[in-house]
Amino acid sequence: MALLITDECINCDVCEPECPNEAITQGDSIYVIDxxxxxxxxxxxxxxxxxEVCPVDCIPHDPDHVESKDQLQVKYERLIAxxx
Ligand code: SF4
Ligand code: SF4
Numbered sequence: 001m002a003l004l005i006t007d008e009c010i011n012c013d014v015c016e017p018e019c020p021n022e023a024i025t026q027g028d029s030i031y032v033i034d035x036x037x038x039x040x041x042x043x044x045x046x047x048x049x050x051x052e053v054c055p056v057d058c059i060p061h062d063p064d065h066v067e068s069k070d071q072l073q074v075k076y077e078r079l080i081a082x083x084x
Contacts, residue, residue, distance in 0.1 A: 002035035003048060004062035015050035021079055035065040043076030
């Protein structure tokens with residue numbers, strides 16, 4: 001399952017550099033997560049790094065992008081392959 005940043009985001013900029021997949025970017029008003037790049041940190045870390053650092057706890061799971069750990073692992077491997 002990819003994660004999602006809600007409108008409680010205070011644009012503190014802390015999560016963006018922590019993402020190993022460069023899935024977090026500044027959107028129009030708040031930060032956004034690209035569900036095609038978020039692996040819940042599977043492949044890199046044991047826990048989602050953005051959730052660890054977010055001071056307002058505004059990064060829940062995205063119910064529109066439900067994925068198993070195996071699917072997240074496949075996504076991770078695809079991202080690594082694309083990086084070359
Ligand atoms: S869970 Fe990991 S991969 Fe997904 S947006 Fe957060 S830091 Fe990036
Ligand atoms: S850490 Fe949380 S509050 Fe800060 S920019 Fe990221 S999502 Fe927004």
